[in-house]
Amino acid sequence: QQQVKQSPQSLIVQKGGISIINCAYENTAFDYFPWYQQFPGKGPALLIAIRPDVSEKKEGRFTISFNKSAKQFSLHIMDSQPGDSATYFCAASKEEYGNKLVFGAGTILRVKS
Amino acid sequence: ETGVTQTPRHLVMGMTNKKSLKCEQHLGHNAMYWYKQSAKKPLELMFVYNFKEQTENNSVPSRFSPECPNSSHLFLHLHTLQPEDSALYLCASSQDTGGAYGYTFGSGTRLTVV
Numbered sequence: 001q002q003q004v005k006q007s008p009q010s011l012i013v014q015k016g017g018i019s020i021i022n023c024a025y026e027n028t029a030f031d032y033f034p035w036y037q038q039f040p041g042k043g044p045a046l047l048i049a050i051r052p053d054v055s056e057k058k059e060g061r062f063t064i065s066f067n068k069s070a071k072q073f074s075l076h077i078m079d080s081q082p083g084d085s086a087t088y089f090c091a092a093s094k095e096e097y098g099n100k101l102v103f104g105a106g107t108i109l110r111v112k113s
Numbered sequence: 114e115t116g117v118t119q120t121p122r123h124l125v126m127g128m129t130n131k132k133s134l135k136c137e138q139h140l141g142h143n144a145m146y147w148y149k150q151s152a153k154k155p156l157e158l159m160f161v162y163n164f165k166e167q168t169e170n171n172s173v174p175s176r177f178s179p180e181c182p183n184s185s186h187l188f189l190h191l192h193t194l195q196p197e198d199s200a201l202y203l204c205a206s207s208q209d210t211g212g213a214y215g216y217t218f219g220s221g222t223r224l225t226v227v
Binding site: 046 | 154215216217
């Protein structure tokens with residue numbers, strides 16, 4: 001119930017295309033869903049986050065879509081650029097659990113120029 | 114730099130050695146975390162400290178020993194490690210553990226046990 005399942009494991013997208021990464025969770029108590037971006041040699045950095053009271057959040061080229069009934073959320077990267085090539089992690093947490101983030105296994109994104 | 118500094122960046126140690134990893138943050142955060150990152154696996158939470166008190170030990174073997182002398186510093190003491198302990202060890206901090214705040218991660222220590 002504490003797991004967050006992320007897919008795909010790796011993704012190759014052409015420059016200018018849309019990158020889509022999906023995550024699913026079981027625990028309906030989760031109430032905070034962030035996405036992290038990690039470049040080689042660096043730690044993960046918070047990219048964008050959503051709470052379940054909204055179905056979509058957009059920041060620049062990055063959009064989170066949230067489907068509460070399906071217990072799924074996804075990251076969409078519009079107009080993907082080579083500089084977006086990184087590993088992306090979804091995560092979930094609940095305040096009741098002391099804000100401990102449960103992470104997905106990660107998606108390695110490569111944007112081809 | 115993100116505001117969370119980890120040293121050393123790389124560490125190679127033998128199975129009988131004793132070494133320590135250091136994490137430092139000056140973000141005014143009160144919660145600090147150790148995570149283990151292995152290839153193709155989710156980040157594994159190891160320890161949580163909130164206001165210098167350990168609030169979680171996620172069934173971590175005793176060969177890993179954390180220390181949090183104050184809210185700005187976190188250590189991970191290592192002894193008699195196994196090759197399977199080779200991984201990237203990440204430190205993170207957040208405002209505290211009482212709300213859904215984003216974590217700020219350091220760049221990690223790449224540990225190799227030989």
